Each structure stands twice: as structure tokens, then as C-alpha cells.
Amino acid sequence: MDALSPLSAIFIDAEDGDRHVSMAIASIAVFEGPPPSHEEFLAYLAGRLPRVPRYRQKLRTVPLRLGRPVWVDDPNFDLGYHVRWAALPRPGEDQQLAALMAEVMSQRLDRDHPLWEYRVIEGLAGDRWALISKVHHCMVDGVSGTDLYRVIFDFSPEPPPPAADDDRAVGAEPSSLELAARAALGDVMLPARDALALAGAAADPAGTARRAAGTVRGLAKLAPAMRPTTGSSLNGPVGRQRRFTWARASLQDVKTIRRELGGTVNDVVLAAISGGFRGLLLARGEEPGPRTVRSLVPVSLRAAGQENVYDNRVSAVLADLPVHLADPERRLEAVRAELAALKASKEEIVGEEVVSLGGYSPYPLASWWVRMALGLPPWRDVVTVTTNVPGPGQPLYGMGRRLLEIIPYVPIAAAVRIGVAIFSYCGDLTFGITGDFAASPDLDVLAHGIEDGVAELLAAARRHHRRAAAARRQSAADHR
Numbered sequence: 001m002d003a004l005s006p007l008s009a010i011f012i013d014a015e016d017g018d019r020h021v022s023m024a025i026a027s028i029a030v031f032e033g034p035p036p037s038h039e040e041f042l043a044y045l046a047g048r049l050p051r052v053p054r055y056r057q058k059l060r061t062v063p064l065r066l067g068r069p070v071w072v073d074d075p076n077f078d079l080g081y082h083v084r085w086a087a088l089p090r091p092g093e094d095q096q097l098a099a100l101m102a103e104v105m106s107q108r109l110d111r112d113h114p115l116w117e118y119r120v121i122e123g124l125a126g127d128r129w130a131l132i133s134k135v136h137h138c139m140v141d142g143v144s145g146t147d148l149y150r151v152i153f154d155f156s157p158e159p160p161p162p163a164a165d166d167d168r169a170v171g172a173e174p175s176s177l178e179l180a181a182r183a184a185l186g187d188v189m190l191p192a193r194d195a196l197a198l199a200g201a202a203a204d205p206a207g208t209a210r211r212a213a214g215t216v217r218g219l220a221k222l223a224p225a226m227r228p229t230t231g232s233s234l235n236g237p238v239g240r241q242r243r244f245t246w247a248r249a250s251l252q253d254v255k256t257i258r259r260e261l262g263g264t265v266n267d268v269v270l271a272a273i274s275g276g277f278r279g280l281l282l283a284r285g286e287e288p289g290p291r292t293v294r295s296l297v298p299v300s301l302r303a304a305g306q307e308n309v310y311d312n313r314v315s316a317v318l319a320d321l322p323v324h325l326a327d328p329e330r331r332l333e334a335v336r337a338e339l340a341a342l343k344a345s346k347e348e349i350v351g352e353e354v355v356s357l358g359g360y361s362p363y364p365l366a367s368w369w370v371r372m373a374l375g376l377p378p379w380r381d382v383v384t385v386t387t388n389v390p391g392p393g394q395p396l397y398g399m400g401r402r403l404l405e406i407i408p409y410v411p412i413a414a415a416v417r418i419g420v421a422i423f424s425y426c427g428d429l430t431f432g433i434t435g436d437f438a439a440s441p442d443l444d445v446l447a448h449g450i451e452d453g454v455a456e457l458l459a460a461a462r463r464h465h466r467r468a469a470a471a472r473r474q475s476a477a478d479h480r
Contacts (some may be wrong), residue, residue: 001174002071004059004138009068011137014061014413017110022108025113025145026134026409027423027432028101029153033401034121035129038085044399045118046079047162051151054139055082058114062179066375072173074114081113092244097121097130102244102437105409128404137411141298144421146391153396153403159287215386230289232281233439235415236385237373241437246407247276247450249429253452253458260468263336266388268295269422269429270321270339271332275453278323278331280446286324295319296385297339297475298417308393313335314360318382328456385410388422395426408432412480 011023027215034042057071088096100121107433109115115136122129135145154160174330249272257268274293298316319342320336387410396403407430408421417436422429431450435443 004066004070006068008138012061012069018236021411021413022103022105023137023411023413024109024134024139025140025411026101026105027135027145028097028121028405028407028409029149029402029403030405030407031122031129031131031398031403033127033129035120036318036399036401038083040399041120042079042083044159045083045152048152049079050163050165052148055114055116059111059136059138060173060179061111063176067179069352070174074354075172078426082117084117084119086121088121090123091158092123092125095385097124098244098246101132101409102242104132104134105244105411105434106242106437107239119356129401131398143389144414146389149396149403149406150392153394153398155299155394157397157400157402158377159397159400203479216360223239230292232279232292232383233284234293234417235381236282236417236439237415238417238436239438242412243435243437243440245433245435245443245447247431247433247447249431249451249454251424251427251429253454254429257332257454257457261332261457263332264339267332267336267339267386268454269431270295271328271335271388271457272450272453273431274321274323274325274335275328275456276332276446276449277321277384279449279452280442280453281323283353283445284444290322290324291320293319293323293383294381296382298385298387304370321384321386328453329460331453332457373438382414382416383418384416385412385419385421387420389424391423391425392447393424393426408429410434412436418443420450440445 015021015023056074056077058074059069060072061069061159086100088100104119106181109117115132115138119132119134121132122130124130132149132280135148140148205223214236249269251265254265254268258265261268263271268421277293281292286292295318296316297319317339319335319338322338325331389408390408406423407423408423409423409432410419412419412434417439419434421434423431423432431447433443433450435445435446
């Protein structure tokens with residue numbers, strides 16, 4: 001019986017604090033060939049289930065919120081409950097798949113069962129089928145969620161033998177009284193944990209001083225980011241229903257832009273997203289300003305080799321996207337400067353330290369603070385979330401069928417009406433775009449704007465390359 005980490009518990013608190021919010025993350029995997037039969041898919045999945053023990057555990061809430069929710073074995077686990085089937089209406093194109101995804105993600109996962117489900121989708125055009133994978137954010141973050149693809153699917157058309165099941169006995173669920181007693185014991189142990197933390201700090205005073213100084217600098221840098229954003233239609237209350245669409249780009253094109261114009265892959269995609277939001281605002285008749293679109297940008301805190309630890313190990317920074325700049329090269333320069341300054345400020349460390357305080361505070365107090373804070377500035381001034389997760393660079397297969405494309409989904413909450421998830425797979429980038437149904441009827445404008453933003457930057461990169469090549473030729477001629 002494992003308690004949620006402080007960060008994972010935040011996703012439960014966010015969901016409990018707003019009946020319109022579902023904190024599940026998801027993706028669409030599109031495969032070639034005919035879809036598997038119901039029996040074939042269940043047998044395939046059963047052979048991989050032992051690799052993900054969390055899939056057979058459900059979440060139990062401690063009575064009176066005396067402690068963080070805990071994972072317990074589900075004595076009534078039924079694999080068939082977690083695998084659903086659906087078929088797209090004709091013609092089975094992206095629009096029909098996007099509408100189905102929005103409908104699926106508008107519904108919360110049932111906490112009486114393990115918090116995941118798969119949907120096999122038939123009827124895609126071009127002799128394809130899809131799999132929607134839906135998992136609660138309290139179970140995985142983007143990196144560990146991506147690792148599930150490597151666990152469930154194969155790197156070869158020939159699948160390995162099924163994983164051995166330990167056939168361990170599953171006992172009865174703990175009673176509410178037992179859960180409350182364990183939580184009470186945990187609160188009693190808090191002073192001891194505090195003392196151990198202080199002892200660790202005392203053993204390494206220089207390291208503690210450095211971390212404290214970094215946190216103070218991060219808080220100082222964070223303070224200007226707390227200034228209110230310029231109001232726009234992008235920010236406001238959200239309902240229960242969602243819209244979904246996506247944009248596509250070539251990872252090679254993005255790397256060409258990075259090579260010619262500088263920055264990182266993440267800088268380039270954020271610059272393209274900035275161009276998309278600029279286009280969306282202009283299409284709505286609104287003037288983009290320098291603080292109109294503030295984005296929460298998650299930062300992974302996982303060390304190498306921790307990808308298969310299924311929990312949340314992430315912090316975040318707040319970045320103002322330069323939607324006020326019309327020139328794509330200037331937008332990229334502004335994104336590069338903004339993210340470089342945030343990295344230097346150690347702002348992500350501040351987020352990590354604040355979240356870690358939850359491990360040294362009684363859960364009822366920490367939970368109340370989180371639910372209250374989500375309704376106040378600065379979180380009410382966060383306009384979007386932009387999360388970039390690298391995926392496998394080589395093809396994956398399911399039941400011998402090649403996986404062609406992976407489209408990510410990020411949840412929205414608080415006053416965030418639009419979120420963007422970026423995922424790379426086999427040389428392609430997809431931008432999964434989630435929107436509130438009522439507030440975002442024009443979500444395709446953002447998708448097309450992101451694709452246009454990449455195209456504009458690629459054209460600028462090619463011009464830069466031609467100018468540089470011409471300058472080299474002229475220099476060589478001058479030295480003859």
C-alpha cells in the first residue's frame with residue numbers, strides 16, 4: 001500500500017476542487033493494418049500487464065482527507081473493464097477521430113477501479129486503426145507515460161513471449177479505519193521526518209546554503225512573473241466538455257531551424273506555438289500583448305534510468321510567450337532569451353521545493369492549501385500549458401502491426417482553456433491541442449497557426465543558410 005507523492009496528490013486535489021476537471025493524460029496511437037479482434041487484444045495486453053503492477057491497483061481516499069490517497073491492490077480487477085471498443089463514422093478522417101477523443105477525455109476515470117483505460121478504435125481511413133490510452137495524471141507524468149509505450153508495445157514485429165505473472169495473492173482491501181490509522185501515524189511521524197531533513201542539512205551545510213541561495217534567486221525571478229497577464233478570451237472558467245485537434249511538423253525541419261537560427265528544439269516549438277496563439281488572438285479580433293499568453297512549461301526532474309518509475313517527477317516554469325511579435329525570427333529570439341533567463345534563475349527548483357513541502361506538512365492542511373491556491377493568482381493568470389515530451393526514435397509495433405503516429409493529450413484545469421502537448425516519434429512531431437468546448441470553437445485556427453509558425457521559421461532558416469553560403473563563396477572569391 002503506497003501513498004501518493006505530494007505532487008501526484010495535487011492532481012487529485014485539482015480534480016476534487018472542480019467538478020468540471022478531469023486530470024487524465026492520454027494519447028492516440030495510430031497503427032497500420034486491420035484492427036485486432038477483441039480476444040487478440042485482451043490476450044496481448046494480459047501478457048504485458050505484469051510489467052505494470054500499478055495497472056492492477058486502484059486509489060483509495062483516506063477518510064476525512066487525513067492523509068494522501070494510497071494505491072491498493074484491486075481484489076476484483078477485471079481486464080475487460082479497462083478495454084473498450086469504438087468505431088468512427090465515415091469517412092474516418094482526423095476530424096472524426098478528434099471528436100471521439102474529445103468525448104472520451106471529457107469523462108473522468110472511475111476511482112472505484114484502477115485509473116486507466118484503453119479504447120480500440122476501428123474505422124480509420126487508409127486501412128488503419130487507433131488506440132486511445134487514458135491514464136490519470138496521479139499515476140504517471142509525461143516521461144513515465146511515454147515509457148508505458150515501450151513496455152506495452154514492441155520494437156520488433158515479432159513480439160517477445162508474454163511476461164511471467166507472479167500469481168501473487170491479492171488480499172482484501174484495507175478498511176477505512178485502517179487507512180485513517182495509518183494516516184494518523186504518518187502525521188505523528190512528521191516531526192521525526194522534519195528532524196531527519198534538518199540533520200541532512202546540517203551534515204552538508206555548504207550544499208544546503210547553495211540550494212537555499214538558488215531557491216531565493218528563483219523566487220526573486222518568479223516575482224515579476226506573478227504580474228497579472230493582459231486579459232483575453234484565452235483565460236477564464238472551463239466547463240466539463242472538451243475539444244481536441246492536432247498539428248503536425250517534421251522533427252528534421254525543427255532541427256534545421258535550430259541549427260540555422262539557434263536555440264533548442266523546445267525553443268523552436270514554443271516559438272511556433274507562440275505564432276499559433278498570435279494568429280488565434282488576431283482571428284478573434286484581439287490585440288496580442290507581451291503578457292497576454294503566460295504558459296506553464298513542465299520541466300522533468302527524472303534522472304536517467306528513472307523513466308519506468310510510475311509517478312510524477314516534474315516541476316515547471318512560467319514563461320510569457322512573445323505573441324506580440326509579428327516576425328517569426330524575433331519570436332524565436334524572445335523565446336530563447338526567456339527560457340535561458342528562467343533556466344539561470346532556477347525557477348524550476350522553486351517549484352520542486354514548494355511541492356516537496358507537502359511531504360513535511362499534515363495532508364489536510366497541504367490539500368486545503370493546494371485547492372485554495374489553484375483558484376488564486378498567479379495560477380489564474382496561467383493561460384496555457386505547453387509540455388514537450390520526447391518519444392521513441394525507432395518504430396514500435398503492437399501485435400505485429402506498425403505504430404505510425406502518436407498524438408498526445410494534456411488536460412486543462414483552473415482558468416486554462418487551451419493546452420498544448422508536443423510529442424516526437426520516429427522523426428515526426430505532433431502538437432495535441434486540448435480546448436474547452438464552449439470557449440474554443442476555433443481550435444483549428446491554433447493548429448493551423450502552429451504549422452504555419454514552423455513553416456515560417458523553416459523559410460527563415462533556409463534564407464539564413466543561403467545568405468551564409470553566399471557569404472562563404474564571396475569570402476573564398478575575395479581570397480583568390
